[in-house]
Amino acid sequence: MALKLYSYWRSSASYRVRIALNIKGLDYTLQPVHLVKDGGQQHSDNYADLNPANLVPTLVDDDEDVILNQSLAICEYLDEKYPNLPQLLPEHALDRARVRTVAMDIACDVQPLANLRVLNYLASEYGVDQGGKATWAKHWINKCFATVEKRLQNTAADYCFGFTLSLADVCLMPQVYNAHRFGVDMSQFPTIQRIAENLAELEAFKRAAPENQPDAE
Protein backbone atom coordinates (compact mmCIF):
# COMPACT_ATOMS: atom_id res chain seq x y z
CA MET A 1 0.00 0.00 0.00
CA ALA A 2 1.51 3.29 -1.15
CA LEU A 3 -1.25 5.87 -0.95
CA LYS A 4 -0.72 9.26 -2.52
CA LEU A 5 -3.25 12.07 -2.21
CA TYR A 6 -3.39 14.88 -4.75
CA SER A 7 -4.67 17.75 -2.66
CA TYR A 8 -4.95 21.51 -2.35
CA TRP A 9 -4.63 22.93 1.17
CA ARG A 10 -7.82 24.99 1.04
CA SER A 11 -9.98 22.60 -1.03
CA SER A 12 -12.66 21.25 1.26
CA ALA A 13 -13.04 18.04 -0.76
CA SER A 14 -9.29 17.40 -0.27
CA TYR A 15 -9.63 18.29 3.42
CA ARG A 16 -12.34 15.63 3.79
CA VAL A 17 -10.11 12.88 2.42
CA ARG A 18 -7.18 13.99 4.58
CA ILE A 19 -9.42 13.69 7.64
CA ALA A 20 -10.73 10.29 6.54
CA LEU A 21 -7.23 8.91 5.96
CA ASN A 22 -6.15 10.20 9.37
CA ILE A 23 -9.17 8.77 11.20
CA LYS A 24 -8.47 5.39 9.63
CA GLY A 25 -4.79 5.72 10.51
CA LEU A 26 -3.63 5.19 6.92
CA ASP A 27 -0.25 6.57 5.90
CA TYR A 28 -0.14 8.63 2.73
CA THR A 29 2.08 11.04 0.90
CA LEU A 30 0.67 14.37 -0.11
CA GLN A 31 1.07 15.75 -3.61
CA PRO A 32 -0.03 19.40 -3.73
CA VAL A 33 -1.99 20.60 -6.77
CA HIS A 34 -2.18 24.40 -6.84
CA LEU A 35 -5.65 25.43 -7.98
CA VAL A 36 -4.63 29.01 -8.77
CA LYS A 37 -0.94 29.06 -9.78
CA ASP A 38 -0.07 28.52 -13.49
CA GLY A 39 -3.75 29.04 -14.35
CA GLY A 40 -4.59 26.09 -12.12
CA GLN A 41 -2.34 23.01 -12.06
CA GLN A 42 -5.47 20.82 -12.08
CA HIS A 43 -5.81 21.71 -15.76
CA SER A 44 -2.41 20.24 -16.74
CA ASP A 45 -2.45 17.24 -19.06
CA ASN A 46 -0.67 15.13 -16.48
CA TYR A 47 -3.27 15.80 -13.84
CA ALA A 48 -6.18 15.40 -16.25
CA ASP A 49 -4.98 11.82 -16.81
CA LEU A 50 -5.60 11.21 -13.11
CA ASN A 51 -8.82 13.19 -12.86
CA PRO A 52 -10.77 14.03 -16.02
CA ALA A 53 -12.89 16.48 -13.99
CA ASN A 54 -9.77 18.62 -13.34
CA LEU A 55 -10.73 18.75 -9.70
CA VAL A 56 -9.03 17.70 -6.48
CA PRO A 57 -8.69 15.35 -4.72
CA THR A 58 -7.36 12.24 -6.41
CA LEU A 59 -6.25 9.23 -4.40
CA VAL A 60 -3.69 6.92 -6.00
CA ASP A 61 -2.63 3.53 -4.69
CA ASP A 62 0.43 2.62 -6.75
CA ASP A 63 0.58 -0.94 -5.46
CA GLU A 64 -2.88 -1.73 -6.71
CA ASP A 65 -3.05 0.49 -9.77
CA VAL A 66 -5.97 2.36 -8.21
CA ILE A 67 -6.82 5.94 -9.17
CA LEU A 68 -9.91 7.40 -7.53
CA ASN A 69 -11.74 10.73 -7.70
CA GLN A 70 -14.71 12.19 -5.83
CA SER A 71 -14.07 12.67 -2.12
CA LEU A 72 -17.09 10.74 -0.82
CA ALA A 73 -16.49 7.83 -3.18
CA ILE A 74 -12.90 7.74 -1.88
CA CYS A 75 -14.07 7.76 1.76
CA GLU A 76 -16.54 4.93 1.12
CA TYR A 77 -13.81 2.98 -0.69
CA LEU A 78 -11.41 3.36 2.22
CA ASP A 79 -14.13 2.19 4.60
CA GLU A 80 -14.87 -0.89 2.49
CA LYS A 81 -11.24 -1.69 1.70
CA TYR A 82 -10.09 -1.38 5.31
CA PRO A 83 -13.08 -2.53 7.37
CA ASN A 84 -10.93 -3.32 10.39
CA LEU A 85 -9.71 0.24 10.75
CA PRO A 86 -12.01 2.80 12.44
CA GLN A 87 -15.18 2.93 10.36
CA LEU A 88 -16.64 6.13 8.94
CA LEU A 89 -20.09 4.61 8.59
CA PRO A 90 -22.05 2.79 11.30
CA GLU A 91 -23.24 -0.80 11.00
CA HIS A 92 -26.97 -0.63 10.35
CA ALA A 93 -28.57 0.51 7.09
CA LEU A 94 -30.76 3.17 8.68
CA ASP A 95 -27.90 4.66 10.70
CA ARG A 96 -25.71 4.63 7.61
CA ALA A 97 -28.40 6.46 5.66
CA ARG A 98 -28.64 9.15 8.33
CA VAL A 99 -24.90 9.72 8.35
CA ARG A 100 -24.80 9.83 4.54
CA THR A 101 -27.69 12.30 4.51
CA VAL A 102 -25.74 14.85 6.54
CA ALA A 103 -22.59 14.18 4.49
CA MET A 104 -24.57 14.80 1.30
CA ASP A 105 -26.35 17.87 2.66
CA ILE A 106 -22.85 19.31 2.63
CA ALA A 107 -21.22 17.53 -0.31
CA CYS A 108 -24.18 17.96 -2.67
CA ASP A 109 -26.17 20.95 -1.47
CA VAL A 110 -23.55 23.49 -0.53
CA GLN A 111 -19.91 22.71 -1.31
CA PRO A 112 -20.45 22.51 -5.11
CA LEU A 113 -22.12 25.92 -5.05
CA ALA A 114 -19.47 27.85 -3.20
CA ASN A 115 -16.22 26.48 -4.52
CA LEU A 116 -13.52 28.24 -6.49
CA ARG A 117 -14.65 27.36 -10.03
CA VAL A 118 -18.21 28.53 -9.40
CA LEU A 119 -17.16 31.76 -7.71
CA ASN A 120 -14.77 32.43 -10.60
CA TYR A 121 -17.52 31.82 -13.13
CA LEU A 122 -19.87 34.18 -11.29
CA ALA A 123 -17.18 36.84 -11.56
CA SER A 124 -16.27 36.27 -15.21
CA GLU A 125 -19.79 35.75 -16.60
CA TYR A 126 -21.93 38.00 -14.43
CA GLY A 127 -19.40 40.54 -13.13
CA VAL A 128 -19.97 39.54 -9.50
CA ASP A 129 -17.33 41.19 -7.29
CA GLN A 130 -15.61 39.89 -4.12
CA GLY A 131 -18.45 41.11 -1.90
CA GLY A 132 -21.04 39.53 -4.17
CA LYS A 133 -19.17 36.25 -4.16
CA ALA A 134 -19.16 36.22 -0.36
CA THR A 135 -22.91 36.98 -0.32
CA TRP A 136 -23.52 34.05 -2.67
CA ALA A 137 -21.41 31.65 -0.59
CA LYS A 138 -22.97 32.79 2.70
CA HIS A 139 -26.49 32.39 1.31
CA TRP A 140 -25.95 28.71 0.49
CA ILE A 141 -23.92 27.93 3.59
CA ASN A 142 -26.62 29.48 5.82
CA LYS A 143 -29.30 27.41 4.10
CA CYS A 144 -27.31 24.19 4.40
CA PHE A 145 -26.26 24.75 8.00
CA ALA A 146 -29.86 25.56 9.02
CA THR A 147 -30.80 22.10 7.69
CA VAL A 148 -27.84 20.32 9.25
CA GLU A 149 -28.37 22.09 12.59
CA LYS A 150 -31.94 20.73 12.68
CA ARG A 151 -30.87 17.21 11.78
CA LEU A 152 -28.12 17.15 14.41
CA GLN A 153 -30.55 18.10 17.21
CA ASN A 154 -31.62 14.46 17.24
CA THR A 155 -28.28 12.77 16.80
CA ALA A 156 -25.37 14.82 18.14
CA ALA A 157 -23.35 14.32 21.28
CA ASP A 158 -19.62 15.12 21.09
CA TYR A 159 -19.79 14.55 17.34
CA CYS A 160 -22.50 14.57 14.68
CA PHE A 161 -23.65 11.08 15.61
CA GLY A 162 -23.11 10.43 19.28
CA PHE A 163 -19.59 9.80 20.46
CA THR A 164 -18.25 8.08 17.35
CA LEU A 165 -16.67 9.89 14.43
CA SER A 166 -18.37 9.43 11.08
CA LEU A 167 -18.47 10.60 7.48
CA ALA A 168 -20.74 13.42 8.67
CA ASP A 169 -17.92 14.87 10.81
CA VAL A 170 -15.49 14.35 7.92
CA CYS A 171 -17.69 16.62 5.79
CA LEU A 172 -18.77 19.07 8.50
CA MET A 173 -15.36 20.35 9.55
CA PRO A 174 -14.19 21.56 6.10
CA GLN A 175 -17.55 23.28 5.58
CA VAL A 176 -17.20 25.08 8.92
CA TYR A 177 -13.75 26.21 7.76
CA ASN A 178 -15.36 27.63 4.60
CA ALA A 179 -18.10 29.27 6.66
CA HIS A 180 -15.48 31.15 8.67
CA ARG A 181 -13.70 32.22 5.46
CA PHE A 182 -16.90 33.76 4.13
CA GLY A 183 -17.88 35.39 7.43
CA VAL A 184 -20.91 33.25 8.26
CA ASP A 185 -22.30 34.03 11.71
CA MET A 186 -21.81 30.65 13.39
CA SER A 187 -23.76 31.66 16.51
CA GLN A 188 -26.87 30.75 14.48
CA PHE A 189 -25.72 27.13 14.55
CA PRO A 190 -24.76 26.27 18.13
CA THR A 191 -24.76 22.49 17.65
CA ILE A 192 -22.52 22.65 14.59
CA GLN A 193 -20.28 25.13 16.37
CA ARG A 194 -19.92 22.90 19.44
CA ILE A 195 -19.14 19.80 17.35
CA ALA A 196 -16.59 21.72 15.28
CA GLU A 197 -14.83 22.82 18.49
CA ASN A 198 -14.66 19.19 19.62
CA LEU A 199 -13.37 18.00 16.26
CA ALA A 200 -10.72 20.72 16.17
CA GLU A 201 -9.14 19.15 19.26
CA LEU A 202 -8.57 15.79 17.59
CA GLU A 203 -5.20 14.88 16.13
CA ALA A 204 -6.78 13.45 12.94
CA PHE A 205 -8.49 16.77 12.27
CA LYS A 206 -5.55 18.95 13.31
CA ARG A 207 -3.17 17.20 10.93
CA ALA A 208 -5.71 17.57 8.10
CA ALA A 209 -6.34 21.28 8.66
CA PRO A 210 -5.54 23.61 5.75
CA GLU A 211 -3.03 25.65 7.75
CA ASN A 212 -1.04 22.52 8.55
CA GLN A 213 -0.54 21.42 4.94
CA PRO A 214 2.85 21.72 3.24
CA ASP A 215 1.29 23.87 0.50
CA ALA A 216 -0.46 26.27 2.92
CA GLU A 217 0.14 29.94 2.14
Added chain:
Amino acid sequence: MALKLYSYWRSSASYRVRIALNIKGLDYTLQPVHLVKDGGQQHSDNYADLNPANLVPTLVDDDEDVILNQSLAICEYLDEKYPNLPQLLPEHALDRARVRTVAMDIACDVQPLANLRVLNYLASEYGVDQGGKATWAKHWINKCFATVEKRLQNTAADYCFGFTLSLADVCLMPQVYNAHRFGVDMSQFPTIQRIAENLAELEAFKRAAPENQPDAE
Protein backbone atom coordinates in the same frame (compact mmCIF):
# COMPACT_ATOMS: atom_id res chain seq x y z
CA MET B 1 -43.45 -2.24 3.99
CA ALA B 2 -45.46 0.78 2.87
CA LEU B 3 -43.11 3.01 0.95
CA LYS B 4 -44.20 6.52 0.05
CA LEU B 5 -42.10 8.84 -2.11
CA TYR B 6 -42.53 12.60 -1.93
CA SER B 7 -41.57 13.63 -5.42
CA TYR B 8 -41.84 16.34 -8.07
CA TRP B 9 -42.16 15.15 -11.65
CA ARG B 10 -39.33 17.27 -13.05
CA SER B 11 -36.96 17.08 -10.05
CA SER B 12 -33.99 15.00 -11.09
CA ALA B 13 -33.24 13.90 -7.53
CA SER B 14 -36.82 12.54 -7.30
CA TYR B 15 -36.42 10.94 -10.71
CA ARG B 16 -33.33 9.07 -9.47
CA VAL B 17 -35.19 7.53 -6.55
CA ARG B 18 -38.13 6.58 -8.77
CA ILE B 19 -35.71 4.73 -11.06
CA ALA B 20 -33.97 3.03 -8.12
CA LEU B 21 -37.27 1.85 -6.62
CA ASN B 22 -38.33 0.50 -10.01
CA ILE B 23 -35.04 -1.31 -10.68
CA LYS B 24 -35.31 -2.96 -7.29
CA GLY B 25 -38.95 -3.80 -7.98
CA LEU B 26 -40.22 -2.13 -4.82
CA ASP B 27 -43.84 -0.93 -4.71
CA TYR B 28 -44.41 2.61 -3.57
CA THR B 29 -47.05 5.28 -3.58
CA LEU B 30 -46.19 8.66 -4.97
CA GLN B 31 -46.99 11.87 -3.12
CA PRO B 32 -46.46 14.88 -5.39
CA VAL B 33 -44.87 18.01 -3.91
CA HIS B 34 -45.24 20.96 -6.27
CA LEU B 35 -42.03 23.00 -6.23
CA VAL B 36 -43.61 26.06 -7.82
CA LYS B 37 -47.33 26.20 -6.87
CA ASP B 38 -48.30 27.99 -3.63
CA GLY B 39 -44.80 29.50 -3.49
CA GLY B 40 -43.41 25.95 -3.39
CA GLN B 41 -45.16 23.27 -1.37
CA GLN B 42 -41.75 22.06 -0.14
CA HIS B 43 -41.75 25.12 2.13
CA SER B 44 -44.95 24.12 3.99
CA ASP B 45 -44.58 23.31 7.69
CA ASN B 46 -45.90 19.81 7.12
CA TYR B 47 -43.28 19.03 4.52
CA ALA B 48 -40.47 20.69 6.48
CA ASP B 49 -41.14 18.16 9.24
CA LEU B 50 -40.25 15.44 6.74
CA ASN B 51 -37.35 17.27 5.12
CA PRO B 52 -35.72 20.19 6.93
CA ALA B 53 -33.89 21.08 3.70
CA ASN B 54 -37.25 21.84 2.00
CA LEU B 55 -36.12 19.75 -0.95
CA VAL B 56 -37.47 16.67 -2.68
CA PRO B 57 -37.35 13.72 -2.53
CA THR B 58 -38.30 12.23 0.82
CA LEU B 59 -38.85 8.50 1.23
CA VAL B 60 -41.11 7.39 4.06
CA ASP B 61 -41.60 3.83 5.26
CA ASP B 62 -44.59 4.00 7.59
CA ASP B 63 -44.15 0.46 8.85
CA GLU B 64 -40.68 1.15 10.14
CA ASP B 65 -40.99 4.80 11.08
CA VAL B 66 -38.31 5.66 8.54
CA ILE B 67 -38.05 9.13 6.97
CA LEU B 68 -35.13 9.66 4.62
CA ASN B 69 -33.83 12.56 2.54
CA GLN B 70 -31.01 12.91 0.00
CA SER B 71 -31.51 10.84 -3.13
CA LEU B 72 -28.17 9.00 -3.07
CA ALA B 73 -28.46 8.20 0.62
CA ILE B 74 -31.91 6.78 -0.13
CA CYS B 75 -30.57 4.65 -3.01
CA GLU B 76 -27.74 3.27 -0.86
CA TYR B 77 -30.24 2.54 1.92
CA LEU B 78 -32.51 0.62 -0.44
CA ASP B 79 -29.52 -1.38 -1.67
CA GLU B 80 -28.44 -2.26 1.87
CA LYS B 81 -31.95 -2.89 3.19
CA TYR B 82 -32.95 -5.13 0.26
CA PRO B 83 -29.71 -6.87 -0.76
CA ASN B 84 -31.56 -9.72 -2.49
CA LEU B 85 -33.28 -7.41 -4.96
CA PRO B 86 -31.29 -6.20 -8.01
CA GLN B 87 -28.29 -4.30 -6.65
CA LEU B 88 -27.41 -0.75 -7.65
CA LEU B 89 -23.80 -1.17 -6.61
CA PRO B 90 -21.44 -3.99 -7.65
CA GLU B 91 -19.76 -6.32 -5.20
CA HIS B 92 -16.12 -5.25 -5.01
CA ALA B 93 -14.89 -2.09 -3.30
CA LEU B 94 -13.04 -0.75 -6.33
CA ASP B 95 -15.99 -1.33 -8.68
CA ARG B 96 -18.30 0.29 -6.16
CA ALA B 97 -16.01 3.32 -5.96
CA ARG B 98 -16.03 3.70 -9.74
CA VAL B 99 -19.82 3.57 -9.91
CA ARG B 100 -20.13 6.05 -7.03
CA THR B 101 -17.65 8.38 -8.73
CA VAL B 102 -19.85 8.74 -11.82
CA ALA B 103 -22.95 9.05 -9.64
CA MET B 104 -21.26 11.84 -7.68
CA ASP B 105 -19.89 13.59 -10.76
CA ILE B 106 -23.57 14.16 -11.47
CA ALA B 107 -25.06 14.43 -7.98
CA CYS B 108 -22.34 16.71 -6.58
CA ASP B 109 -20.75 18.51 -9.51
CA VAL B 110 -23.67 19.46 -11.71
CA GLN B 111 -27.18 18.80 -10.42
CA PRO B 112 -26.83 21.14 -7.39
CA LEU B 113 -25.67 23.95 -9.69
CA ALA B 114 -28.50 23.86 -12.19
CA ASN B 115 -31.57 23.16 -10.11
CA LEU B 116 -34.60 25.35 -9.57
CA ARG B 117 -33.55 27.08 -6.37
CA VAL B 118 -30.17 28.10 -7.77
CA LEU B 119 -31.60 29.34 -11.07
CA ASN B 120 -34.21 31.31 -9.13
CA TYR B 121 -31.53 32.86 -6.94
CA LEU B 122 -29.47 33.84 -9.98
CA ALA B 123 -32.54 35.64 -11.31
CA SER B 124 -33.55 37.37 -8.09
CA GLU B 125 -30.08 38.38 -6.87
CA TYR B 126 -28.19 39.03 -10.07
CA GLY B 127 -30.97 39.77 -12.54
CA VAL B 128 -30.07 36.79 -14.75
CA ASP B 129 -32.81 36.26 -17.37
CA GLN B 130 -34.13 33.01 -18.90
CA GLY B 131 -31.40 32.94 -21.54
CA GLY B 132 -28.71 33.56 -18.93
CA LYS B 133 -30.09 30.79 -16.75
CA ALA B 134 -29.88 28.35 -19.68
CA THR B 135 -26.29 29.46 -20.38
CA TRP B 136 -25.38 28.82 -16.75
CA ALA B 137 -27.00 25.36 -16.72
CA LYS B 138 -25.44 24.38 -20.06
CA HIS B 139 -21.98 25.48 -18.94
CA TRP B 140 -22.02 23.12 -15.93
CA ILE B 141 -23.74 20.27 -17.74
CA ASN B 142 -21.18 20.43 -20.57
CA LYS B 143 -18.33 20.36 -18.06
CA CYS B 144 -19.79 17.42 -16.15
CA PHE B 145 -20.71 15.40 -19.23
CA ALA B 146 -17.22 15.91 -20.72
CA THR B 147 -15.85 14.26 -17.56
CA VAL B 148 -18.43 11.48 -17.49
CA GLU B 149 -17.98 10.78 -21.22
CA LYS B 150 -14.25 10.23 -20.61
CA ARG B 151 -14.84 7.97 -17.63
CA LEU B 152 -17.40 5.85 -19.48
CA GLN B 153 -14.99 5.15 -22.36
CA ASN B 154 -13.40 2.53 -20.14
CA THR B 155 -16.47 1.03 -18.54
CA ALA B 156 -19.57 1.31 -20.73
CA ALA B 157 -21.33 -1.36 -22.73
CA ASP B 158 -25.13 -1.17 -22.90
CA TYR B 159 -25.10 0.77 -19.65
CA CYS B 160 -22.56 2.89 -17.74
CA PHE B 161 -20.84 -0.18 -16.32
CA GLY B 162 -21.09 -3.09 -18.70
CA PHE B 163 -24.41 -4.84 -19.04
CA THR B 164 -25.65 -4.37 -15.48
CA LEU B 165 -27.63 -1.37 -14.28
CA SER B 166 -26.06 0.65 -11.49
CA LEU B 167 -26.33 3.82 -9.46
CA ALA B 168 -24.44 5.56 -12.29
CA ASP B 169 -27.33 4.88 -14.71
CA VAL B 170 -29.79 5.96 -12.01
CA CYS B 171 -28.08 9.37 -11.93
CA LEU B 172 -27.24 9.66 -15.62
CA MET B 173 -30.74 9.46 -17.06
CA PRO B 174 -32.25 12.39 -15.12
CA GLN B 175 -29.23 14.53 -15.98
CA VAL B 176 -29.66 13.72 -19.68
CA TYR B 177 -33.29 14.80 -19.31
CA ASN B 178 -32.09 18.12 -17.87
CA ALA B 179 -29.51 18.48 -20.65
CA HIS B 180 -32.28 18.24 -23.23
CA ARG B 181 -34.35 20.82 -21.34
CA PHE B 182 -31.51 23.31 -21.46
CA GLY B 183 -30.61 22.60 -25.08
CA VAL B 184 -27.24 20.90 -24.52
CA ASP B 185 -25.80 19.50 -27.78
CA MET B 186 -25.69 15.81 -26.91
CA SER B 187 -23.75 14.88 -30.06
CA GLN B 188 -20.64 15.94 -28.08
CA PHE B 189 -21.25 12.98 -25.78
CA PRO B 190 -21.87 9.91 -27.93
CA THR B 191 -21.34 7.35 -25.17
CA ILE B 192 -23.73 9.08 -22.80
CA GLN B 193 -26.22 9.50 -25.62
CA ARG B 194 -26.08 5.82 -26.55
CA ILE B 195 -26.50 4.68 -22.95
CA ALA B 196 -29.42 7.06 -22.43
CA GLU B 197 -31.15 5.60 -25.50
CA ASN B 198 -30.72 2.10 -24.07
CA LEU B 199 -32.00 3.14 -20.66
CA ALA B 200 -35.03 4.86 -22.16
CA GLU B 201 -36.19 1.47 -23.48
CA LEU B 202 -36.33 -0.10 -20.03
CA GLU B 203 -39.60 -0.36 -18.14
CA ALA B 204 -38.00 0.80 -14.87
CA PHE B 205 -36.85 3.99 -16.54
CA LYS B 206 -40.03 4.56 -18.55
CA ARG B 207 -42.24 4.39 -15.48
CA ALA B 208 -39.94 6.83 -13.67
CA ALA B 209 -39.84 9.40 -16.48
CA PRO B 210 -41.13 12.89 -15.67
CA GLU B 211 -43.80 12.81 -18.38
CA ASN B 212 -45.25 9.62 -16.89
CA GLN B 213 -45.77 11.01 -13.41
CA PRO B 214 -49.25 11.80 -12.10
CA ASP B 215 -48.19 15.40 -11.43
CA ALA B 216 -46.69 15.96 -14.90
CA GLU B 217 -47.87 19.14 -16.57
